[in-house]
Amino acid sequence: MKIHIPNSVWLGNIDPFLRGFDPSLPNELEITFNKKWMSIHPMVLSMIAALGLQVDSSKIQCEKLEATSKHYLERMKLFDFLGVKSDITITEHEAAGRFVPLTQIKDSASLTKFVTEVTPLLHLEPKHAEPIRYIMSELIRNVLEHSLSKHGAIVSAQYYKKSNTIRIGIADTGIGIWKSMNESYNPKDDLESLRMALTPGITGTTRKEGGTERNAGAGLFFIKSIASVNSDFFVIYSGKAMYKLLKRTGKKIQLHADPLKDRHSKRNDLPGWHGTVVGIDLSLDTTQEFSLLLQLLNQTLKEAIKERKKARYKKPQFI
Template sequence: MVIKLPPRVYDDLGEFLGKMKRPNNEPVIFDFEKVVKYSPVALVTLICKVKSYLFDDIPVFFINHERFAACSYFQRMNFFSICDVSMPERFIRHESFGNFTVIQEFGLNKGSVDVISDGVARCCIPEEEKWKIDHPLENSEIYDLLVYAISELINNVVQHSEGRGFISAQFYKQTELVRIGIADYGIGVLNSFKNNASPHFRENWNDADAVKKALEPKVSSKNHITSPYMTPVNAGVGLSILKNLSEKLSGQFCLVSGNAIIENAQLKELAADSYFKGVAINITFKKSGLLDFQEALMETKRDLGLITRTGKFKGVMGNDD
């Protein structure tokens, strides 16, 4: 089966996944000839499709991948090295300067969640806020919330996926947009609720039911399971924080799992042969809007119960005072 990859993929995961049908135990050949521009979520979603085919013992091959228009970008983002394809690099690597994060793998013994979350958060916050991050007497509430949300989201994916995942982010100067893409090739949202015996789960659920439930604040397939400290192993708010950010800053939000996809609050079903084994999430927002975000920031934290009565950020472990 030959999959001719589309020239451009930004935020429309439904259309993108529609081109990657489920093969009938035949080799899958990805054709890169027409590829021009891919967003972070397109990159990590494509990696997960490759990994899931290989996991199911389906051979995967690349063609026209050595000299297509976006070849250097794919290499710079470590796409090919993650896919175990070795190619000479015809460019000089440079520092990201907080404008992007290369694709990073997370999961069991893969990547530090703290380091990954820090890198993505630095990519997201405005230049005017960055000096506060490492200052001994200052702190950036925007940075703190982003690190917390991203780390919680990654931990949530690791806990429910029973697989591995990938994350990347990029700032686009011309449009002031930040794009964050995260995807895994695990068991998906529905099976996570089911396998973890979540009290939220219902026997008649389909993928759409599970996805809709997962987007409710403070809902996780494991937030009924407590740690040795008698706190939930996952608070289920990382996804809600980032979803709220995209909505309040005129961005876009998309989540796909199984045959369900939700884009900007609209829940749809993918075709049966476009099934996505794990979870893929796309989050975009205007970086420039974060400077005027203090009121919306407090509103987001208040909505999710993340601030105390005195207005302090308490996260998962804190208690109201």
């Protein structure tokens, strides 16, 4: 596998970075960097760390770092995950208020501990902390329950002062969304499976409306809705497909059950990622009160169920 970190990757411009990923030779990993400077989204960091966990460290070739922001990668613990020496000496700053370094979560108890510890780390007001811990908990739990990845979830987050934004990345190297959805549905391709996963009420665990006792099939819809209401980016990449929720253009907030009705971009021709990666931004300037967001979400959810039930109504046969 080969991956190149360019000087700037954020969710808005992540497509070329994903296109440049080379998944061939899965037992080797070659990482190259931009020579001058780097500013990269935690989604990218989580992806590289997840790849690193799959490969024996003796098979990881990591280009010598020259970029001025190389300390950032060290501080985010990337080299620990890769098992390679960076030869960088840094003075460890207290993480509070700045970032959540790459963290591997493999079980439910570790997740609970992580979510409890992460909120004070980010030093946020409750209205900002609530959606962030919600997003992290639901996304990581999705990985633990559905990905079947032996390495669990790799998560990282970073506060960006200039944009007053928290950016979060979560990656796994499990079975991916198509295979998970294929347990109960037959999505024609990776993109169709992403659409299903983002639609409320559809879960890979059952075809039954209302889900199972464990899964309602609403988790990813909630996350996408949080991003939509706050007019933030949300990206999900699995297999060869990527769905990207774009920022709203108008002031009117409208949630859609069908992700393709949201302002979005999509691709179905990317290099295959064995697993799932999610990136999300949360602008602290536009964050709505979480309880208000949930009320709005409830309405959309009800309408979605009604629509789906109506679509299944049998029609009278007039002869």
